[in-house]
Amino acid sequence: MKRKGKHKSIAQKIYSRKLMLPAAAIYVVIFVIPTFSSFFFSFTRWTLKDWEWIGLDNFITFFQEPSLLIGLKNTILYGAMTCGLKVVIALLLAILLTRGWKIEGYLRTVIFIPTIISTIAIGLMFKSFMHPTNGIINQALDQLGIGSVFWLTDKRLALLSVALVDVWKGLGVATLIYVAGIKGIDRTYTEAAEIDGASGVQRFRYITLPLIRPAMNSVLILSLIGGLRNFDLIWVMTGGGPGFTTDLLTTVIYKQYANGLYGLSTAGNVILFLVVALIAFPVYYYLTKKEEVY
The missing domain is CATH 1.20.5 (Single alpha-helices involved in coiled-coils or other helix-helix interfaces)
Incomplete structure (x- = not known):
């Protein structure tokens, strides 16, 4: 047997x-x-027909690009902005959407709709909305007496403007992950805290927040990687401009590829992969350790 x-x-x-x-x-x-x-x-000079080994020349040339340092800085800044805003705003929305309101389902649908719309379509739509003279946003501001804002042509605002659109599009998924985490909390914990006289803030801080940490970590990692790898929204709305002020590593890579420098653009992709890995993996490791503590 x-x-x-x-x-x-x-x-x-x-x-x-x-x-x-x-x-x-x-x-x-x-x-x-x-x-x-x-x-x-990435170590070759290649075309669709042949290739030639050139060692580290592509990487040396890539780091000599004037826009590379700007692109690297913008990539990290953009990833941090979009990730931070999604984590915080989606959490606030999830708390509101788990209050037991009758229209919760409708509100969740409204928040999730931008997620299923094409990123290109959203980029074109907001590019029109943010037009300096004909955009509905500036027209509304003019009616309020504030005056037009150059959302996509002002070097100080362009990257932030695109980041806000990115956050608006990505809130749906982040909010639903939080909602699932909050709904999964056993009611006995909050009921016991209410009996002990804990306030709403105390219940959130000592019960809800620790128990939804896995959901928060998922939102943070997904948002961070998505922000670091963003391309289509930036390209459609600004093309990396004005100047190089909204260039990310992805747009720098695309420009090299469009100029026929395939080996150089491949080296850029490797650099992007390493940047994302060097940022995302330590963050993931740290968050996992924090989960074990809780």
């Missing part, structure tokens, strides 16, 4: 591994091979 059970266990393991083979093959083809190919071609 023991032998039969042992053979059955081995058969189950082999069978389960066979079921994993299709998914593993797809993963290798779609992710592993392109990733290692990118690392290889």
Whole structure:
């Protein structure tokens, strides 16, 4: 009987591994091979027909680009802004949407709608809204006597303006993650705190906030990586301008690719990958450790 059970266990393991083979093959083809190919071609000068090994020349040239340091700074700043605003605003919205109101479902739908709209469409829409003279935002400000604001052409406001649009689009997913976390809290904790005379702020600080930490960590990591890798919204709304003031690493890479410098742009992609990894993985490790404490 023991032998039969042992053979059955081995058969189950082999069978389960066979079921994993299709998914593993797809993963290798779609992710592993392109990733290692990118690392290889970043050390070459390549075209669609041939390639030439040039070592670190692409990386040296990339770091000599005048817009690179601006793009790197903007990438980190943009990621921090969008991530911080999503984490805080989505949490406030989630608290409001779990108060037991009758229209909660409707409000959740309204908040989630921007998420399912194309990023390109949203970029074009807000580019029109933020037009210096014909945009409805500035027209409304004129009616209030405030005057027009150059949202996308003022070097001091352009990056912030795009970041706010990014936050508006991404709030839906972040809010729903928070709502799921809050709904998953056992009511006995809050009921016990109410009996003990805890105020609403105290219940939030000592019960809700620690128990939704996994949801908060998910929102933070997803928002941070999304902000660091943003391209389409920036490109549609500003094209990296005015000047280089809204250039991110992604837009710098695209400009190199558009100029036919494929090896240089591939090196830029490797640099972007390393930047995201060097920021995201330590943050993820720190947040995971904090979860273990709680």
